[in-house]
Amino acid sequence: MSLGGEWYLTLAAALFTIGAVGLLVRRNVLVMFMCVELMLNAVNLTFVTFARMLDDIGGQSLVFFVLVVAAAEVVVGLGIIVAIFRRRAGATADDLHMLKG
Amino acid sequence: MTTVLLAVATKVDVGVFAAAAVIVLSGAIGVVLSANPVHAALSLVLTLFGVAVLFVAQGADFLAAVQVIVYAGAIVVLFLFVIMLIGVDRAEDVRHEPLRGQRPMAVILGLVALAEILLLSRGSDWATGARSVAGTSSGPGTNVEKLAESIFTRYLFAFEITSVLLVIAVVGAVTLVRKPPPVPRHEEADDDDTAAPAALASVADRDAG
Numbered sequence: 001m002s003l004g005g006e007w008y009l010t011l012a013a014a015l016f017t018i019g020a021v022g023l024l025v026r027r028n029v030l031v032m033f034m035c036v037e038l039m040l041n042a043v044n045l046t047f048v049t050f051a052r053m054l055d056d057i058g059g060q061s062l063v064f065f066v067l068v069v070a071a072a073e074v075v076v077g078l079g080i081i082v083a084i085f086r087r088r089a090g091a092t093a094d095d096l097h098m099l100k101g
Numbered sequence: 102m103t104t105v106l107l108a109v110a111t112k113v114d115v116g117v118f119a120a121a122a123v124i125v126l127s128g129a130i131g132v133v134l135s136a137n138p139v140h141a142a143l144s145l146v147l148t149l150f151g152v153a154v155l156f157v158a159q160g161a162d163f164l165a166a167v168q169v170i171v172y173a174g175a176i177v178v179l180f181l182f183v184i185m186l187i188g189v190d191r192a193e194d195v196r197h198e199p200l201r202g203q204r205p206m207a208v209i210l211g212l213v214a215l216a217e218i219l220l221l222s223r224g225s226d227w228a229t230g231a232r233s234v235a236g237t238s239s240g241p242g243t244n245v246e247k248l249a250e251s252i253f254t255r256y257l258f259a260f261e262i263t264s265v266l267l268v269i270a271v272v273g274a275v276t277l278v279r280k281p282p283p284v285p286r287h288e289e290a291d292d293d294d295t296a297a298p299a300a301l302a303s304v305a306d307r308d309a310g
Contacts, residue, residue, distance in 0.1 A: 022133035024207035058235030072270035079277035
């Protein structure tokens with residue numbers, strides 16, 4: 001049928017870690033956002049793997065909702081990024097410290 | 102783990118998984134390491150396709166199709182649109198490190214987190230053995246039918262609420278990105294308009310003087 005679920009879970013953990021490290025390391029806001037997408041995909045992979053391992057369609061239903069939320073999140077997030085870049089071009093995350101108290 | 106599939110994995114399964122894993126991980130590393138945001142977005146497409154292959158390998162056919170259409174199709178194109186729109190397609194100086202020692206710390210933290218996840222998942226029980234209410238993923242019927250039955254019966258209210266979420270997201274995006282409307286022509290606004298050049302002129306006079 002297919003490979004054991006542990007392999008998929010390990011791969012998902014590695015993908016999540018790469019996304020998290022990228023989110024911490026990069027300073028370009030757009031690339032940081034892409035790293036968030038990587039982490040979301042890692043979690044989706046975990047859900048689908050558990051859905052197969054436990055013979056349960058609920059995991060796949062949840063991935064469906066995660067996809068919807070991710071799409072909405074990307075739209076709003078990119079809107080915020082565009083609004084920020086309107087004010088100051090070429091801003092990295094370090095330049096956005098005007099919100100501090 | 103009572104319901105781990107006991108079927109023996111064939112060589113094809115192992116090959117598909119290995120190829121997809123290489124694609125996923127190389128794409129992810131490409132996202133993190135490429136200096137140019139466009140290259141990062143293209144690496145993201147690679148990763149999303151790899152994840153879609155892994156979805157197919159695990160029988161989630163509908164989600165794999167949605168993954169390719171929505172993620173690799175729509176979301177990455179949206180990313181590329183924004184990259185081109187705000188003109189940050191030039192390379193970032195990746196070596197510049199404003200916060201000294203932050204990157205090694207981030208990598209160490211990531212490796213510790215990965216080790217923790219793997220260790221904890223080895224030692225813990227994932228399943229209680231109780232059946233969920235969502236239905237089974239195996240048995241007769243296609244993947245799409247079972248997923249649709251789950252979403253449109255058990256999760257119908259959640260599905261309806263996602264439509265509200267999408268409307269809010271659309272309205273929010275339009276509100277965020279829209280340019281502020283011009284100042285309405287009231288008396289106060291007219292006063293402001295006439296006052297502003299006068300103030301500027303006085304400032305200019307003072308500077309000149």
